[in-house]
Amino acid sequence: MSESFDAVDVIITKRGRGELSDGQIDWVIDAYTRGAVADEQMSSLAMAILLNGMNRREISRWTNAMINSGERMDFSSLSRPTADKHSTGGVGDKITLPLAPLVAACGVAVPQLSGRGLGHTGGTLDKLEAIPGWQAAMSNEQMMRQLEDVGAVICAAGDGLAPADKKLYALRDVTGTVEAIPLIASSIMSKKIAEGTGALVLDVKVGSGAFMKNVEDARELARTMVDLGTDAGVRTVAMLTNMQVPLGLTAGNALEVRESVEVLAGGGPEDVVELTLALAREMLAAAGRGDVDPADALEDGRAMDAWKAMIRAQGGDPDATLPVARETHEVLAPADGVLTELDALKVGVAAWRLGAGRARKEDPVQAGAGVEMHAKPGATVRAGEKLLTLHTDTPERFERALESLEGSFTIAPEGSRPDLLPLVIEKIS
Amino acid sequence: MSESFDAVDVIITKRGRGELSDGQIDWVIDAYTRGAVADEQMSSLAMAILLNGMNRREISRWTNAMINSGERMDFSSLSRPTADKHSTGGVGDKITLPLAPLVAACGVAVPQLSGRGLGHTGGTLDKLEAIPGWQAAMSNEQMMRQLEDVGAVICAAGDGLAPADKKLYALRDVTGTVEAIPLIASSIMSKKIAEGTGALVLDVKVGSGAFMKNVEDARELARTMVDLGTDAGVRTVAMLTNMQVPLGLTAGNALEVRESVEVLAGGGPEDVVELTLALAREMLAAAGRGDVDPADALEDGRAMDAWKAMIRAQGGDPDATLPVARETHEVLAPADGVLTELDALKVGVAAWRLGAGRARKEDPVQAGAGVEMHAKPGATVRAGEKLLTLHTDTPERFERALESLEGSFTIAPEGSRPDLLPLVIEKIS
Numbered sequence: 001m002s003e004s005f006d007a008v009d010v011i012i013t014k015r016g017r018g019e020l021s022d023g024q025i026d027w028v029i030d031a032y033t034r035g036a037v038a039d040e041q042m043s044s045l046a047m048a049i050l051l052n053g054m055n056r057r058e059i060s061r062w063t064n065a066m067i068n069s070g071e072r073m074d075f076s077s078l079s080r081p082t083a084d085k086h087s088t089g090g091v092g093d094k095i096t097l098p099l100a101p102l103v104a105a106c107g108v109a110v111p112q113l114s115g116r117g118l119g120h121t122g123g124t125l126d127k128l129e130a131i132p133g134w135q136a137a138m139s140n141e142q143m144m145r146q147l148e149d150v151g152a153v154i155c156a157a158g159d160g161l162a163p164a165d166k167k168l169y170a171l172r173d174v175t176g177t178v179e180a181i182p183l184i185a186s187s188i189m190s191k192k193i194a195e196g197t198g199a200l201v202l203d204v205k206v207g208s209g210a211f212m213k214n215v216e217d218a219r220e221l222a223r224t225m226v227d228l229g230t231d232a233g234v235r236t237v238a239m240l241t242n243m244q245v246p247l248g249l250t251a252g253n254a255l256e257v258r259e260s261v262e263v264l265a266g267g268g269p270e271d272v273v274e275l276t277l278a279l280a281r282e283m284l285a286a287a288g289r290g291d292v293d294p295a296d297a298l299e300d301g302r303a304m305d306a307w308k309a310m311i312r313a314q315g316g317d318p319d320a321t322l323p324v325a326r327e328t329h330e331v332l333a334p335a336d337g338v339l340t341e342l343d344a345l346k347v348g349v350a351a352w353r354l355g356a357g358r359a360r361k362e363d364p365v366q367a368g369a370g371v372e373m374h375a376k377p378g379a380t381v382r383a384g385e386k387l388l389t390l391h392t393d394t395p396e397r398f399e400r401a402l403e404s405l406e407g408s409f410t411i412a413p414e415g416s417r418p419d420l421l422p423l424v425i426e427k428i429s
Numbered sequence: 430m431s432e433s434f435d436a437v438d439v440i441i442t443k444r445g446r447g448e449l450s451d452g453q454i455d456w457v458i459d460a461y462t463r464g465a466v467a468d469e470q471m472s473s474l475a476m477a478i479l480l481n482g483m484n485r486r487e488i489s490r491w492t493n494a495m496i497n498s499g500e501r502m503d504f505s506s507l508s509r510p511t512a513d514k515h516s517t518g519g520v521g522d523k524i525t526l527p528l529a530p531l532v533a534a535c536g537v538a539v540p541q542l543s544g545r546g547l548g549h550t551g552g553t554l555d556k557l558e559a560i561p562g563w564q565a566a567m568s569n570e571q572m573m574r575q576l577e578d579v580g581a582v583i584c585a586a587g588d589g590l591a592p593a594d595k596k597l598y599a600l601r602d603v604t605g606t607v608e609a610i611p612l613i614a615s616s617i618m619s620k621k622i623a624e625g626t627g628a629l630v631l632d633v634k635v636g637s638g639a640f641m642k643n644v645e646d647a648r649e650l651a652r653t654m655v656d657l658g659t660d661a662g663v664r665t666v667a668m669l670t671n672m673q674v675p676l677g678l679t680a681g682n683a684l685e686v687r688e689s690v691e692v693l694a695g696g697g698p699e700d701v702v703e704l705t706l707a708l709a710r711e712m713l714a715a716a717g718r719g720d721v722d723p724a725d726a727l728e729d730g731r732a733m734d735a736w737k738a739m740i741r742a743q744g745g746d747p748d749a750t751l752p753v754a755r756e757t758h759e760v761l762a763p764a765d766g767v768l769t770e771l772d773a774l775k776v777g778v779a780a781w782r783l784g785a786g787r788a789r790k791e792d793p794v795q796a797g798a799g800v801e802m803h804a805k806p807g808a809t810v811r812a813g814e815k816l817l818t819l820h821t822d823t824p825e826r827f828e829r830a831l832e833s834l835e836g837s838f839t840i841a842p843e844g845s846r847p848d849l850l851p852l853v854i855e856k857i858s
Contacts, residue, residue: 011605015479039469044604047476050444175473176440 003027007041014048022061029065033164042168043175050180059182059224060231066190067232069164073140073196075111078147082109083283084197086188088221089121091209091348092246096124096154097260098268098276098298099283101306104151105297106280108287111147113157113195117357117365120209120348122253125156126357130254130323130367134316150309162190181217185224192229199235199286201279202226206425207244209344215240215425222428235286237429241275242421245377246344248272251351252370252391254322261318264304271376271423273298278424325354325368325391329398333381337411340377340418346408347371347388350401354392366393371401377418381411432456436470443477451490458494462593471597472604479609488611488653489660495619496661498593502569502625504540507576511538512712513626515617517650518550520638520777521675525553525583526689527697527705527727528712530735533580534726535709537716540576542586542624546786546794549638549777551682554585555786559683559752559796563745579738591619610646614653621658628664628715630708631655635854636673638773644669644854651857664715669854670704674806675773677701680780681799681820683751690747693733700805700852702727707853754783754797754820758827762810766840769806769847775837776800776817779830783821795822800830806847810840 005027013020020028028045031037054062075082083103087093100110114136117123125136136156138146146153159166165187172178192200204212204222212218222238229236248269250259262268263276280294297303308318333339351357355366372389375381387409390401434456442449449457457474460466483491504511512532516522529539543565546552554565565585567575575582588595594616601607621629633641633651641647651667658665677698679688691697692705709723726732737747762768780786784795801818804810816838819830 008603008605011476015476015605038603039467040472040600040604043469043473044476044606047440047444047473048480048605051477051480171469174437174467175469176437176444176477177473 007031007037011041011045011048014045014052017052019055020058025058025061026065029062029069029164033069033167039171043171043177046172046175046177046180046183049182050177054182056227059186060228062182063186063190063193063228063232066162066164066186067194070162070194071160072194073161075109075147075196075198078109080107080109080151081199081287081289082111082197083199083201083287084110084112084192084195085201085203085279085283086192087203088188088205088211090205090243090247091121091344091351092248092251092256093121093205094127094248094256094260095203095272095276095279097127097257098263098272098303098307099279100152100154101264101310102276102280102294102297102303103283104310105302105306106284106289106292106294108284108289109147110152111143111195111197112152112154113161113191114154115157120345120352120357122251122256122351122357124154126365127253127256128154128316130257131311131316131318132320134311135314138314146313150306150313152306152310154310155314157191161194165190181221181224185221185228189225189228189232193232193234197234199283200229201282201286202236202238203279204238204240205243206240206421207242207344209246209348210243215421219428226428237282237286237427239278239282239427240425242423242425243344244420245342246347246373247275249373249376250370251347252354252356252368253365254324254367255370255372255391258322261307264298264307266299274423323367325366326393327391327395329390330386331388331390331405333383333385333387333411335383335411337381337413338416339375339379339381339409340412340416341410342373342377343408346404347373349404350390350408353401353404354390354397355394368393377420380414436460436466440470440474440477443474443481446481448484449487454487454490455494458491458498458593462498462596468600472600472606475601475604475606475609475612478611479606483611485656488615489657491611492615492619492622492657492661495591495593495615496623499591499623500589501623502590504538504576504625504627507538509536509538509580510628510716510718511540511626512628512630512716513539513541513621513624514630514632514708514712515621516632517617517634517640519634519672519676520550520773520780521677521680521685522550522634523556523677523685523689524632524701524705524708526556526686527692527701527732527736528708529581529583530693530739531705531709531723531726531732532712533739534731534735535713535718535721535723537713537718538576539581540572540624540626541581541583542590542620543583544586549774549781549786551680551685551780551786553583555794556682556685557583557745559686560740560745560747561749563740564743567743575742579735579742581735581739583739584743586620590623594619610650610653614650614657618654618657618661622661622663626663628712629658630711630715631665631667632708633667633669634672635669635850636671636773638675638777639672644850648857655857666711666715666856666858668708668711668856671850671852671854672773673849674771675776675802676704678802678805679799680776681783681785681797682794683753683796684799684801684820687751690736693727693736695728703852752796754795755822756820756824758819759815760817760819760834762812762814762816762840764812764840766810766842767845768804768808768810768838769841769845770839771802771806772837775833776802778833779819782830782833783819783826784823797822806849809843
């Protein structure tokens with residue numbers, strides 16, 4: 001960085017709805033990472049960005065500056081193309097688990113760097129850590145070898161990728177500046193681009209259980225991220241998908257692994273199968289293998305084989321018995337009728353409170369905790385039938401979980417139909 | 430503080446253009462003063478306030494919360510009414526020096542807590558410290574006694590008044606959040622209200638040399654401050670006054686003391702005399718002595734007597750020779766004509782660079798440094814005549830001072846007239 005700027009000038013530019021220059025953006029990200037721009041200056045700038053926005057050039061430069069703050073991975077020496085998927089997070093969203101081995105089984109390598117959960121959405125690593133022996137940490141060399149041998153890796157992102165984003169995200173979390181589309185988009189995309197994937201499919205969730213509560217905001221976020229990926233030479237598409245209702249019939253770590261294995265075995269809930277196949281098709285197409293039908297790999301067991309190889313390669317036993325929570329509590333249907341609503345956020349908060357998630361980064365999670373759903377919207381239910389089963393090792397948690405489930409479902413007279421968005425709402429490319 | 434809030438919730442409320450509740454405001458100011466709300470949270474909130482505003486109730490509550498963070502002075506036991514003046518700061522603004530003793534000579538006590546200068550506007554204490562022996566620091570008891578005996582005190586504000594404002598102002602200074610009218614108004618008024626004056630006259634400067642560059646912003650700031658004073662039971666009026674051109678013929682510490690003494694002796698530049706009398710009349714009226722004409726006290730020497738008594742009471746020698754800078758440099762008129770412009774900001778920056786002001790709080794100032802003006806807009810000048818004399822102890826400063834003076838004046842053909850705002854633009858009460 002040869003040119004130097006003044007933090008207050010940068011803030012005042014954005015405060016006045018001005019455009020930040022490339023030099024200002026490069027400098028402020030680098031200086032913040034080095035500690036030469038203080039937290040209180042960056043948070044004030046983040047608020048100005050949240051309220052006054054950034055244009056495509058600014059967001060693209062901001063993303064690049066965050067990428068340049070750290071190392072960049074490169075999978076171009078692999079013998080097959082790469083494709084990655086990123087979900088903006090939802091309740092019961094275990095799609096990465098069946099999807100990565102499925103796409104690998106179709107000939108495209110999946111280098112999936114994932115995170116742990118915070119709040120009501122589960123983390124992919126937390127889910128896989130429910131499998132006895134499975135390890136999230138890998139060196140770049142191990143990752144490369146596994147991608148060549150097995151075709152899929154799901155592991156923890158190293159500290160070297162986009163350290164500016166790590167610092168900025170922690171700051172935004174405590175300063176009311178998370179909900180800025182330019183900052184959300186650049187945060188996600190800086191990590192995904194630094195990761196070096198050739199193609200990327202973004203699953204942008206919409207609804208109560210998602211970060212984006214309405215289609216318009218989700219569309220803007222998706223469009224911004226697709227533009228960023230495209231500008232960086234990554235073939236990127238985004239799907240807006242429904243998160244008004246939890247995905248599948250489980251929310252919780254071991255519970256979701258079990259359901260993912262059911263899908264890989266050719267069964268599992270319809271919505272999980274549908275979304276897994278839809279995202280697999282997009283990943284294959286983006287990686288230049290649009291001719292391959294992933295449904296075949298699911299049916300003939302190749303996806304399951306890839307799953308087992310992937311789990312074993314990271315120390316896990318794919319055939320081991322999964323942890324089960326010590327205590328359960330059943331929620332029964334209070335009336336006959338049609339289940340028309342099952343709120344994703346409320347179910348997610350219940351699973352979190354039962355021990356499946358964490359409130360602070362350093363908290364442990366319970367492998368067996370979570371919520372099992374016995375019916376999804378559209379189903380006919382009878383009074384007294386099981387609707388939900390709550391799982392936890394610590395039964396004192398039932399009370400607060402039940403509180404969060406108040407008003408979480410609606411049973412309407414027979415003949416009613418749920419009024420929900422489709423599972424796949426639209427595609428942006 | 431019994432109720433507790435979450436800093437992120439408070440930030441998100443204001444970010445979304447919501448109104449902060451009384452409880453939120455009381456909590457956030459108290460928690461920030463205690464360190465329970467972090468700098469990076471307060472700066473993000475300050476930016477949200479700057480961009481989304483606060484209503485009258487919020488500003489009033491915010492001001493009160495800052496007052497309540499410290500001690501409050503009380504002059505109600507004095508035998509005479511009190512009135513104070515506050516200027517938002519300008520170049521050559523020495524008005525406090527003749528004004529305080531003049532108003533005291535008319536029977537109204539003036540408890541003037543002042544500050545030191547930062548940037549291009551001079552500080553009242555820096556000016557008075559040019560007088561040999563004069564001391565700015567006083568205890569509350571000394572202040573009380575001097576108000577009773579002499580009628581006027583100009584001294585440094587103690588650390589006990591509105592400590593929340595002190596902390597917040599330092600934060601705003603480095604986070605691009607100074608220019609928020611609700612925050613400027615509450616910063617000024619929290620100190621003035623805590624100071625315990627019964628009446629207050631605000632001199633809100635407008636023009637290049639002032640903080641407010643246009644009449645609309647100045648009017649909004651003045652109106653906000655008058656409302657705050659009124660809500661707090663302080664009889665408050667504001668005058669919008671011209672700061673396109675420096676006040677008087679000097680900008681610099683000892684130079685301005687000399688000019689102030691000329692005014693007290695019945696002479697001095699017309700604009701300084703006019704503004705001193707206009708503000709004195711407002712202070713007397715606000716303190717219930719609207720029947721007294723301050724011009725009499727200036728003419729008959731009572732104001733000068735009060736000045737000498739005030740300076741002596743604080744250890745100064747009013748008859749001592751004032752410091753003179755070691756070096757001078759003259760700027761000559763380049764052409765014949767009428768001086769139509771003399772930019773306040775440029776002259777202020779030159780005086781600052783010559784050593785009259787400081788860039789950081791801990792910097793020293795030169796007593797003798799500054800800019801002396803030999804003509805003001807409207808005057809006819811001849812090529813080669815002295816226009817400005819620059820004074821400094823450190824001649825290496827002339828170069829940068831001269832740079833800042835580039836384009837500072839305009840000489841137009843004879844018969845031209847300056848296009849300037851009147852000295853007193855309007856009154857808001």
